[in-house]
Amino acid sequence: MGKYFGTSGIREVVNEKLTPELALSVGRALGTYLETGTVVVGMDTRTSGEMLKRALISGLLSVGIDVIDIGLAPTPLTGFAIKLYGAGAGVTITASHNPPQYNGIKVWQANGMAYTPEMEDKLEAILESGNFKKAPWNELGTLRKADPREEYIGKALEMVHLDNPYTVVIDSGNGAGSVVSPYLQRELGNKVISLNSHPSGFFVRELEPNAKSLSMLAKTVKAIKADVGIAHDGDADRIGVVDDEGNFVEYEVMLSLIAGYMLRKFGKGKIVTTVDAGFALDDYVRPLGGEVIRTRVGDVAVAEELAKHGGVFGGEPSGTWIMPKWNLTPDGIFAGALVLEMIDRLGPLSELAKEVPRYVTLRKKIPCPNEKKAKAMEIIAREALKTFDYKRLIDIDGVRIENGDWWILFRPSGTEPIMRITLEAHTEEKAKELMEEAERLVRGAIARA
The missing domain is CATH 3.40.120.10 (Alpha-D-Glucose-1,6-Bisphosphate, subunit A, domain 3)
Known part of the structure; x- marks a missing residue:
């Protein structure tokens, strides 16, 4: 940086x-x-x-x-x-x-x-x-x-087709998605209800599309019995999704579902994600002929790997998806059209979501001055390798260690003075045990840095 x-x-x-x-x-x-x-x-x-x-x-x-x-x-x-x-x-x-x-x-x-x-x-x-x-x-x-909006929508309609109309609620967060996303959904043949789609620059909800910020979208989907709710951040390069029962579909689950759908639509191939993505993705796409490659956090790293490997789909567990057959720009609007096509072909989202394996994910932020990050990471890398019994190490962005049924990622934030720990395990008990050990290691490393 x-x-x-x-x-x-x-x-x-x-x-x-x-x-x-x-x-x-x-x-x-x-x-x-x-x-x-x-x-x-x-x-x-x-x-x-x-x-x-x-x-x-x-x-x-x-x-x-x-x-x-x-x-x-x-x-x-x-x-x-x-x-x-x-x-x-x-x-x-x-x-x-x-x-x-x-x-x-x-x-x-x-x-x-x-x-x-x-x-x-x-x-x-x-x-x-x-x-x-x-x-x-x-x-x-x-x-x-x-x-270029007309051409964009026209091109999207060449790639995405629905056999049935659906009721879709779009929450653009008063962002730039307001001027395209509801219109594309309407052109697909859907009945569209728009929330927060006056592009005023005054945001009525937090822009990151997560379970907390999309509570109004979830309530609306449930109240009008819509088929799906789709939300964007300020520039609509990301997507958040609410299912037909009014539940926010966790990022990891949505990432697995759409990756699987891309393999069904475009054939077997490589799926690119980042080092902070869980095992659910691997477990879900493997039977569909998908091979997962992990890279640094950030859409440019995902796009580079897609271009290098000729991948089928790339995405981060933050709702940032790249569809290389469409473009190498992350696109929450085209992603929304694909979600509808997936529902059209495979059934209601609440049912599809049940097919994705659920594991226990824990995250922690630990304060760490920017000038200590490099030294702390050196100590963490050295100590983690001794402390944990792991089978695989990935050090392209922070340090990720994996065993068959758990993984831990130690990574300094690129934007804040913090060290992040992300981990996943099959049971709550194992996840907590790993987090205690990981937190002790990180606090010790920062103190010594």
Whole structure:
């Protein structure tokens, strides 16, 4: 992580670290890095979006880069528009699931994949140097506006088909999904009820789509006897799902179900997930011809592995899903269409969810100053290997040790001064025993770091 770019682009409080001046400089740096070509720019619904978008566009134009402004647009639409218009890159002005005082800048490659940490490092170096290209007056970039929503929905309808209509409740969280997600569901032939779909930038619920933030969606699904509830975060790159009985379907369960459905739809192959995903996924997809590969946390790591292995599906246990046959941009809106197709083919979600194995997952955050993280991780890696009787070690992002019926992940947070412990076991008793041991080890390592 650099001075500006974190685990998911730049994300800061508006007019503190994230100012129009910084957005202008990022535009100039990106233009200097690209040298020529076209960039698609979209934004989520935050009140600061227009201010930051215009500053970023000014920076791009000053370098001689052409810009296609797609206005209010979820991240998946930016990723789609890059390919549709043959652009060299895309930018979303978004802070995803962060509170409304935040905003951010996330950059996408020509293939729809997010910029890798290496690419962000190069942007950062140009930003730091202030050595921006300047185009003469007659070679400045041109700006045009476009709306790719119709093409996006049309293309989605070529890939997803329903035999029956369903009643769907969509909770867009007052985010950018509001302008696409309910419309796609309607075009699929469904009856759509929208919640929180006025894109005001004032969020009436916490944006991360989890059981707590989606209580109103769950109540609505139950009250009107809908078939499913679908929710998004601020830029709709994620999906949260409520089943036909009004229960939030846990992320891990949903990840397993959709991975299994992708194998049924597109054939056997590799499923990419992150080191914090549980064994339920492996156990559920193995009989369907799926092989699970784990990588670093973050959508760009998942997209890179998918591209490398030609995977069928990639997803994180946070509702971030990538469907490579569609795009390498995480897409909660297209994901919603696939959930409906899965229900159409396989039956009600409440029944499907029962087929996914349930294990005991425990998570803990332990305070750890950022400057101690590296040393603490060294000690944890050394001690964990002695303390636990494990069969497999994965150290691509933190340290994950596995045995046949349990696993533990020790990982420093990329955004907060904490150390995370995530573990899974077949029984409550075993999970608690492992957590006690793991917590003692981490606290000791931080104290010694």
